[in-house]
Amino acid sequence: MFNIALFGSGRIGQVHAVNIERNSESNLYSLVEPNDQYAEAFCKQYPNVKRQSVEEAMNDKTVDAVCICSSTNTHANLIELAAKAGKAIFCEKPIDLSLERVHECLTTVEKTKVPFLIGFNRRFDPHFLALKKALDEQKIGKPATMVITSRDPAPAPAEYSKSSGGMFKDMSIHDLDMACFILGEKPVSITAHGSCHVDPAIGEAGDIDTGIIVLTFPSGATATIFNSRRSGYGYDQRMEVHGETGMLQVANVTESQLFHSSKNGIESTTPLYFFLQRYQQAYADEWVHFVDVLKGGKPRCTGIDGELSLQLAEKAKESMEQQKTIML
Amino acid sequence: MFNIALFGSGRIGQVHAVNIERNSESNLYSLVEPNDQYAEAFCKQYPNVKRQSVEEAMNDKTVDAVCICSSTNTHANLIELAAKAGKAIFCEKPIDLSLERVHECLTTVEKTKVPFLIGFNRRFDPHFLALKKALDEQKIGKPATMVITSRDPAPAPAEYSKSSGGMFKDMSIHDLDMACFILGEKPVSITAHGSCHVDPAIGEAGDIDTGIIVLTFPSGATATIFNSRRSGYGYDQRMEVHGETGMLQVANVTESQLFHSSKNGIESTTPLYFFLQRYQQAYADEWVHFVDVLKGGKPRCTGIDGELSLQLAEKAKESMEQQKTIML
Amino acid sequence: MFNIALFGSGRIGQVHAVNIERNSESNLYSLVEPNDQYAEAFCKQYPNVKRQSVEEAMNDKTVDAVCICSSTNTHANLIELAAKAGKAIFCEKPIDLSLERVHECLTTVEKTKVPFLIGFNRRFDPHFLALKKALDEQKIGKPATMVITSRDPAPAPAEYSKSSGGMFKDMSIHDLDMACFILGEKPVSITAHGSCHVDPAIGEAGDIDTGIIVLTFPSGATATIFNSRRSGYGYDQRMEVHGETGMLQVANVTESQLFHSSKNGIESTTPLYFFLQRYQQAYADEWVHFVDVLKGGKPRCTGIDGELSLQLAEKAKESMEQQKTIML
Amino acid sequence: MFNIALFGSGRIGQVHAVNIERNSESNLYSLVEPNDQYAEAFCKQYPNVKRQSVEEAMNDKTVDAVCICSSTNTHANLIELAAKAGKAIFCEKPIDLSLERVHECLTTVEKTKVPFLIGFNRRFDPHFLALKKALDEQKIGKPATMVITSRDPAPAPAEYSKSSGGMFKDMSIHDLDMACFILGEKPVSITAHGSCHVDPAIGEAGDIDTGIIVLTFPSGATATIFNSRRSGYGYDQRMEVHGETGMLQVANVTESQLFHSSKNGIESTTPLYFFLQRYQQAYADEWVHFVDVLKGGKPRCTGIDGELSLQLAEKAKESMEQQKTIML
Numbered sequence A, B, C, D: 001m002f003n004i005a006l007f008g009s010g011r012i013g014q015v016h017a018v019n020i021e022r023n024s025e026s027n028l029y030s031l032v033e034p035n036d037q038y039a040e041a042f043c044k045q046y047p048n049v050k051r052q053s054v055e056e057a058m059n060d061k062t063v064d065a066v067c068i069c070s071s072t073n074t075h076a077n078l079i080e081l082a083a084k085a086g087k088a089i090f091c092e093k094p095i096d097l098s099l100e101r102v103h104e105c106l107t108t109v110e111k112t113k114v115p116f117l118i119g120f121n122r123r124f125d126p127h128f129l130a131l132k133k134a135l136d137e138q139k140i141g142k143p144a145t146m147v148i149t150s151r152d153p154a155p156a157p158a159e160y161s162k163s164s165g166g167m168f169k170d171m172s173i174h175d176l177d178m179a180c181f182i183l184g185e186k187p188v189s190i191t192a193h194g195s196c197h198v199d200p201a202i203g204e205a206g207d208i209d210t211g212i213i214v215l216t217f218p219s220g221a222t223a224t225i226f227n228s229r230r231s232g233y234g235y236d237q238r239m240e241v242h243g244e245t246g247m248l249q250v251a252n253v254t255e256s257q258l259f260h261s262s263k264n265g266i267e268s269t270t271p272l273y274f275f276l277q278r279y280q281q282a283y284a285d286e287w288v289h290f291v292d293v294l295k296g297g298k299p300r301c302t303g304i305d306g307e308l309s310l311q312l313a314e315k316a317k318e319s320m321e322q323q324k325t326i327m328l
Helices: A011-022 A036-045 A054-059 A072-084 A099-112 A126-136 A160-164 A167-183 A200-204 A280-294 A303-322 B011-022 B036-045 B054-059 B072-084 B099-112 B126-136 B160-164 B167-183 B200-204 B280-294 B303-322 C011-022 C036-045 C054-059 C072-084 C099-112 C126-136 C160-164 C167-183 C200-204 C280-294 C303-322 D011-022 D036-045 D054-059 D072-084 D099-112 D126-136 D160-164 D167-183 D200-204 D280-294 D303-322
Strands: A002-007 A026-032 A065-068 A088-092 A116-119 A143-151 A189-195 A210-216 A222-228 A236-243 A247-250 A258-262 A265-268 B002-007 B026-032 B065-068 B088-092 B116-119 B143-151 B189-195 B210-216 B222-228 B236-243 B247-250 B258-262 B265-268 C002-007 C026-032 C065-068 C088-092 C116-119 C143-151 C189-195 C210-216 C222-228 C236-243 C247-250 C258-262 C265-268 D002-007 D026-032 D065-068 D088-092 D116-119 D143-151 D189-195 D210-216 D222-228 D236-243 D247-250 D258-262 D265-268
Touching (some): A002 A054, A011 A280, A072 A099, A072 A160, A189 D189, A222 D143, B011 B026, B011 B036, B026 B054, B072 B099, B143 C210, B160 B167, B167 B189, B167 B210, B189 C189, C026 C036, C026 C054, C054 C072, C072 C099, C167 C210, C167 C222, D026 D036, D065 D072, D072 D099, D116 D280, D126 D167, D167 D210, D167 D236
Parallel strands (some): A002 A026, A088 A116, D143 D222
Antiparallel strands (some): A236 A247, A247 C258, A265 B265
């Protein structure tokens, strides 16, 4: 049984708390949460969980691993502290918004050799994994063109743009990682376009809310990513890979299988509303994988993957600003 | 080039007129239409077509074949006249509403040995034919259960019930024929249920507007037919056959491939509105087949098929009234 | 926190065990399992669960409720014992295969007034509930025709027929219950057809493996049920209700949203394999509902529902044998 | 009745011949075809059609309009001759592969004021028109992102690249036109990527077989085009527009509505094989529109549209070669 210290009891912290508890080999041991109100609400729900300070958790020999779900600006510090304390680390993406800081942080992790898993939840989604399996089984031959559509249901307040690092670092980073993961290559060039369609305040905050990124890979394959901060119909998460002999597609997962036929047409339900619903199974499987990592398994996504995606996000911004293809 | 005398310039007559003209081996030679107004409108559209009386058409050596699209109560007489005049015959279903009359009529046809095709349009539908082909290719092994759904978009006026012979003879007859055609067997028993959901006036006229028929076949297979005089969403024409290793289904053909995603769901278009739209291709292919018959080919559906379906429709009524299974 | 004694650690017992444990208001307190090997394996997985005999569990004041997942022939006895011991009861269907025994048993339950929930899992399926909600919201007006398709992926061994009570009592019972639940009515007549397509040994055991049941309801609505012990493509669980202004359908839930386009066509994945996969969410929601019942809520399906379905299953057999409609 | 001189009896000439003949207001009067063998085969099929030389057709007062379906390098000359002869003109795209020549040619047309329709068949496709209608009806608010997928089933021989003007001018030109047509705007920038995945010989011939084009429009909307000379599963013709409140999509039209469920999955049929099948209705409607133009109607796509698309295709090549966004 692995004892887990959970950092952060927000939306995503709660998702992991459920999965930690449901896993027969992990135990939700303690919560580190600076906000008293949040901490109390959480501990009411999980009465066996003790509240700890960062220091207590790091120094507590009972803690086997940390699950970092606190705000982005705390990630790198906590990773370094945990690594030095010899704790295995699960950390939500991103490690940090600064590539230098990420690099520094990963160097520490590498030195300590603690197990480290970065939370790219989509890598654990059964639908995308089914596509990857079919691709690896040569169902469509060599891939030529990949298309990822990833649209949030509705935008966060424009202020969020300030702390998020901008759309490419905050949102596209998942899709950049998936493109590399599915194709099994690192891109050689990137071309990006961005615009502001959803909320002018996002533009005024210096960010974009709509983006297109084209990556080219050493094999010649390309991946095109469509991002929007607003869909109008739930969380749009689709993928398409076209190869020598055909195409593989992952369609959206909808609210239900109900269809209503009337004179107006045939109406089916919208895609699941947002990531908590859409990736519920992925989060559960991600935690199962982290328990495997705790038992000595090889992590399916490492700090290097996190670093690469962040770098691509930075280059995307550079390409967008310069209106040209950036060679990597 | 085969010269065709068309009997009746109503809705279905016009469908055949188009296909006769489009076929490079058939010529729309004359129209027999008692209603002056209809005849004039038709001849305006087809200026090369001459108007004839029944007698003129039957005695005209130039006429190679008749296409009978006039009202149901004229079919049997016209068939007999045409057979005696040595004309090849295409006749819309049914031959007659009375089994005795049908039998008498078919006896005449048989004696004269004129080519005869009964207009079971659905036998020519490319979708249903694709299902039959897959079935014959053993794609699902031996069939066990067949389900046919056939719903009109909206009911005809209740008075229509009086001349139509009732729902089983008028509407289910197509589905009864398809069940036999697809499965390649004649049923051994029939059980039918009927009710009135759509229009009370239909019930008052002694007819039903909603029906369920269960047929069993010598092989042990069953076919269940769902009929309604109203769908609310266009012409619902589906088929499903379940066999040893899987299932074959024909889904509806929709107005277009447009999909609209919004917060309300994903909306696609309704099935094509009614038989003229849904079976447009089937009617065209049916005529091509009749030209083949004129050239000596074997007709894909004969008077015997028409007789069998009518007989089944009668037995369906008997079963419904007696609330029990009728052995055939 | 409600302490639950679980009777039976088989396939379905394990499903409930997971849900009992996951629910923050229920505690998997003890297991009653006559088979030592099964019991040990179970207790290894749930080390905090104590093993008890039937008597111990019934006499243990700590036990608030029983969850009966043992073999069918033990259900009625356990229900009576639990009722007399004042325990709340969740029991998998059926209560018993004999209507008399069911009635006797329910009389005892009623006298003791203990909360009682019968495990008709499909009533908790979010897809079917979405259909019921839409129906109740008058999305299609008054229902006229309902069609339920329910096919197992592959047959159980023919010996199972002997203990199961036959296809109607074992399998169709779920669909009979759903027809009544969705339409909110009790049927007035039943007509059934059965045959043996899947395994001749099932027929030799006096059972059928393929069935069709037509129910009529006081409102005039009909429900037709298609059952098969074999689909060839997973667990086929569909529903369709046709009403005044349109149609509601629940389509199958598939393995994944992966689509593969090639020269052979567009291939999507099969329906989820069987009930454990298809109704995973339903089982979880069912348990949540039972916890509500423990807290004083009204049970969504009672012994009366179980009795009605069993009675309909018996009448289905009678109709099949007599080849006629049975009035209820 | 309008008398039409058809130039070219190849694949596309034959499509138009059928539609000219089927239209009650147009008459297939003559064929201009330099190849004797082709001409004879054609005239056998259409015995009433006379064969003419270019000069004869242009000087024949009976000819009301020309339908130019000959090889691309003859288009501009024939357009100029027809314009000077006062004939109305329907011309298959492109007018010419040289922008200068196109401009020159259109100047002549403009001077003579003859009716002129350029054959952008997809503008007449009922599915895309349904999308445009929904867009114009504000079904999704202001459009932000458009995606067009257009893949041929299989590549033409590499030699074709030499005469075709290259993939952007030959294939993407349709999609460039559709992006402008559907959005109702002219783009302000273009960014293109090209590669060779399908046939190395195409690359050796200096062409590409896989392309991605990103257009930005004055409104801020973008359109991304995916092209490939090979799909592996038929003619892939999809469109998606994402706007303020939702998304509109046109899915592929498939061979039939047959679905086959087996242990391998659920298999549906491929998209219609190529443009002759997929755009059969569009070609018919295009001709109906041209007859409207002959009667004084405003042409739905003019030489200006042809010129714009050609210019965009040239700029796409420039962008691809320079690896940067080109401002228009």
